Amino acid sequence: MEKQGKSIDKDQLYGILETRNVKYVQFGLEQRFPTWYGSTAYFQLSTRKLGLRDPDGRLPSRGSASSSGKKAKSFHTHPEVSEYWLDTLYVCEYCFKYTDVGKELQEHGTQCPYRFKTPGRIQYRSPELSIRKVSGSRHTLFCQCLCLFTKLFLDNKSMYFKVDHYDFYIVYDTGSKKPMAFFSKDLVSYQKNNLACILTLPPYQRRGLGTLLMDFSYKLSVRDGLISGPEQPLSPFGLVSYLKYWSTLVCFQVLEGELQGESRITAEDISKATGMRVSDVLLTLRSLECLTQNQEISLQILRQRFKNHKQYSHAFINKDLLILDN
Structure with a gap:
């Protein structure tokens, strides 16, 4: 994608920022917590001020978290004074509309339609x-x-x-x-x-x-x-989470599911029983160290591992x- 003859950086396209630029999120009236990553997507890049239009470019509807009779003032200081573009982002815990003015969140919270009826x-x-x-x-x-x-x-x-x-x-x-x-x-x-x-x-x-x-x-x-499986590539944290889940899923099928009692199984057998891609099955088995030198699945090792780690009972x-x- 190009604009005015110059290539747009992918990080700019997705709003990715290397450092955190919003310090805290006030989520509803009771939850307050720090952000984990930075994003430019909430802001007007020329001013580093919160954009006060809805994400689709329309003016906020009446009662939205971003609506007010006058332009809202941001709580952040100038970039050269603070590393953060915004100290607190106020977000509705029902619909995720946002503002940088606490009073607006309070006003919106009393009339947010998703507080009374969930979507979908x-x-x-x-x-x-x-x-x-x-x-x-x-x-x-x-x-x-x-x-x-x-x-x-x-x-x-x-x-x-x-x-x-x-x-x-x-x-x-x-x-x-x-x-x-x-x-x-x-x-x-x-x-x-x-x-x-x-x-x-x-x-x-x-x-x-x-x-x-x-x-x-x-x-x-x-x-x-x-x-099937998740979109690739997985982030490092996502991979850790999926390996834990995949291990649990394989364990269940071998010990209590469709593959229970089998004397020999293949990665394709596990794939059919779980819906996992064969590549994800093999990745999981390698992480569990259950593949032999001939790339066969050692059921003895697999069953012993999960006999000692009963983690699948309510997953x-x-x-x-x-x-x-x-």
Whole structure:
């Protein structure tokens, strides 16, 4: 892509910044936490001030987190005085609309439509957790704001504007209207990836929500008759997370699933049972040191490893509670 004869840097295109430029996020009225990564996507680059238009370029709708009768003043100091472009970004915990004025967030929170009705359709519901599918083409502004927020907590490139060919699968506490974690899925992926981007929001980490969503993405693949996996390349942190999940998935199939009791299995057998790509199966088996010199799978080693590490008992989606649609 070119503009005025000059090539646009990819980092500029995706809003990537090497250093953090927003110090804190005020997420709703009760949650406040530091950002992890920098992003220029929220800002007007010429002034380094927060852009006060919605991410699609329209003026904010009435009641949005960015709307006010006059131009809002930013809390950040000039770039030469502070390393941060903005001290606090105020974000609605229901719809992810944003502002740099705390009072505006308070006013918006009382009338945010997503506080009363969550977007999308339920695809999974247990007594504890629910997963909803939200179409990027139908709920464009919501998904754009979600993607903008995500860029402050992921270190890899991530789209945030053209969301119309993505679906978003979002986890809620059953009965709650507050998103806790999500993954996006590219509907026109040439590689048929089952997941493009995944994030558990900072206030809801260490609850196993990432594993739940990974497993749900493979349930979608199995439903569609696909052997699939996440978009590549994975970030270092993403690879660690997936290896943990893949190991658990392989373990379950060998010890309690379709492959239970088999005297010999191949990577292709595991692929068919799990929906994982063969390359991901082999990567997982190498990380578990379960391949022999002849590249055969040592079931003795595999079973012994997970006999000592029973980590799979509550890691998966309950298939009986799926409410999948097309």
